[in-house]
Amino acid sequence: MDRQPPISRRNLLLGAAAFGVPAALVGCGSGGTPAPGPSGTGPGALGTVTIGSNASDEIPKKSLDTVVKSFTQAATRINTVDHNTFQENINRYLRGTPDDVFTWFAGYRMQFFAEQGLAVDISDVWREIGGDYTQAFKDQSTGVDGKQYFVPFTYYPWAVFYRKSLWRDKGYEPPATLDEFTALARRMKADGLIPIAFADKDGWPAMGTFDILNLRTNGYDFHVSLMGGKESWTDPRVRQVFDTWRGLMEFHQPAALGRTWQEAAQSLAQKKTGMYLLGMFVAQQIPEADRDDLDFFTFPEINPAYGTDSIDAPIDGYMISAKARNVAGAKALLKHFAQASAQNVATGLDPGTLAASSKADTSGYSSLQKRGAELVSKATHIAQFLDRDTRPDFASTVMIPSLQTFVGKPDEIDPLLASIEQQKANIFR
Incomplete structure (x- = not known):
């Protein structure tokens, strides 16, 4: 055209x-x-x-x-x-x-x-x-x-999105802590749902999961320093992030490396999955008639020292x-x-x-957009997203394949982190 x-x-x-x-x-x-x-x-x-x-x-x-x-x-x-x-x-x-x-x-x-x-x-x-x-x-x-x-x-915030009608029918409530989040995921699984929609065929969606787990576990300053090549990927604090993520893998939608984010979002729209950590652009994949049924909560607290003070809002x-x-x-x-x-x-x-x-005139915002603006306004720290907060070459040549490797083999953490650190040292000179 x-x-x-x-x-x-x-x-x-x-x-x-x-x-x-x-x-x-x-x-x-x-x-x-x-x-x-x-x-x-x-x-x-x-x-x-x-x-x-x-x-x-x-x-x-x-x-x-x-x-x-x-x-x-x-x-x-x-x-x-x-x-x-x-x-x-x-x-x-x-x-x-x-x-x-x-x-x-x-x-x-x-x-x-x-x-x-x-x-x-x-x-x-x-x-x-x-x-x-x-x-x-x-x-x-x-x-x-x-x-x-x-x-x-x-701009748009990243959060955990869900269908209000499904949650109302099942009696689900947004969790405030990681323990509550895990308990909710177990309940969803028992109800016959895949708890967490997940896709990483394109390489970048898993970055959002890493970001929020690191921000919640280690705080904004450490996250930014890690992205800037100033921290070691073999640091026990990074290992803890991957341990936490591995513990949540059983609740993730399987075969993620063969699925696009659009397909995962459609599973949320069809009420086949219970929730989805993604940017607010997930709304693009929800039929217009159902968009008022879409809501979200910020990813829950992991470390009380940092609470929920940080989000990704590219x-x-x-x-x-x-x-x-x-x-x-x-x-x-x-x-x-x-x-x-x-x-x-x-x-x-x-x-x-x-x-x-x-x-800008926000009076025409949908309820979801108004909630998104409120979430961003309340955040103490705003990250841009992993592939935007670090060097482009490190993001594309190291982190995309590394996170996809983890998604495919979540039990092999130590060799993966050692590999990331070695490659990082060659790039951040």
């Missing part, structure tokens, strides 16, 4: 080659030309802006396309690549022939590419949009050099590649993404997201 001007076959193939994937994996934004704006700001006034997007699922893809359609200062082309493929090939992409603007993540992942000189300093953009964001969002958009490289668009947004051909148009587009009105459109179309702008 094309936006005006149309994408040539050559450009389509170049986009695919930049990611090292077949052109069949690449899609484009939907058709149509934006409505004319004021003189000097209509379509094409700033040329054409290309957007490299990882929003390959139906709802996020439609959301981005709709938001971009209302941008009137330049023509646009959206080059969509499968989400996982995008992340796995991002380094090669940015060093090759990247689009002007690309979807990416706040925090460490943003800082990593900024330090590599692969992103454009957009501090001038922030001088215009800064009043629309809290300091926390600005901090997550700032490189180690104190300059801004990222515009936050939406921030998604946009950056400008250092090789951008249309920096002026790209900066105008980022200002568009920063507008509350643009984010309102996105959160209205995607039930699994919350607007990053502090000026």
Whole structure:
């Protein structure tokens, strides 16, 4: 599918080659030309802006396309690549022939590419949009050099999701401690349910389980230090995390390495599983008529010293590649993404997201979105997610296969942790 001007076959193939994937994996934004704006700001006034997007699922893809359609200062082309493929090939992409603007993540992942000189300093953009964001969002958009490289668009919390009607029928109550969580899982199993929906075919979902268990067991500071390569993976505190996880494995949906997160979410929708630890985007897989039946609780306390003070709440947004051909148009587009009105459109179309702008209208939020915003506002510490809080190469080449190995063979912890530590030492030098 094309936006005006149309994408040539050559450009389509170049986009695919930049990611090292077949052109069949690449899609484009939907058709149509934006409505004319004021003189000097209509379509094409700033040329054409290309957007490299990882929003390959139906709802996020439609959301981005709709938001971009209302941008009137330049023509646009959206080059969509499968989400996982995008992340796995991002380094090669940015060093090759990247689009002007690309979807990416706040925090460490943003800082990593900024330090590599692969992103454009957009501090001038922030001088215009800064009043629309809290300091926390600005901090997550700032490189180690104190300059801004990222515009936050939406975010979402991770929590344990469930169907209210199922829990009401069974008399289940959200647990407050790990012991209560385990007792609930046993009860669900006795009732003929698979207690915990689980999938890790794509490699990243298990990271969320590791994150929350580590945050609950060892606290935010240790977690961030571990992600930064400053702690040993053979530390007894890390071993305790995997021991706890192994103890919960009997309640997880089996054969997880052959299942996508979407399939696991559908099992929750069908009431075949009792609960699911995932991001709020799980709502995308719940039929619209049933979304009011979806609720969540934050993962329960493990260590009283840390309680439930920390959560994962990743921030998604946009950056400008250092090789951008249309920096002026790209900066105008980022200002568009920063507008509350643009984010309102996105959160209205995607039930699994919350607007990053502090000026966004939340009156139209669903009950789930309102609860999600409340959960984030009450958290003392907010992590970005394992593959966003550490080096991209460590996340993709070490942690994805390591966690998949653990999921497949949860009894072989010590050799696995020794392997992770050895590989970490070679990467974090």
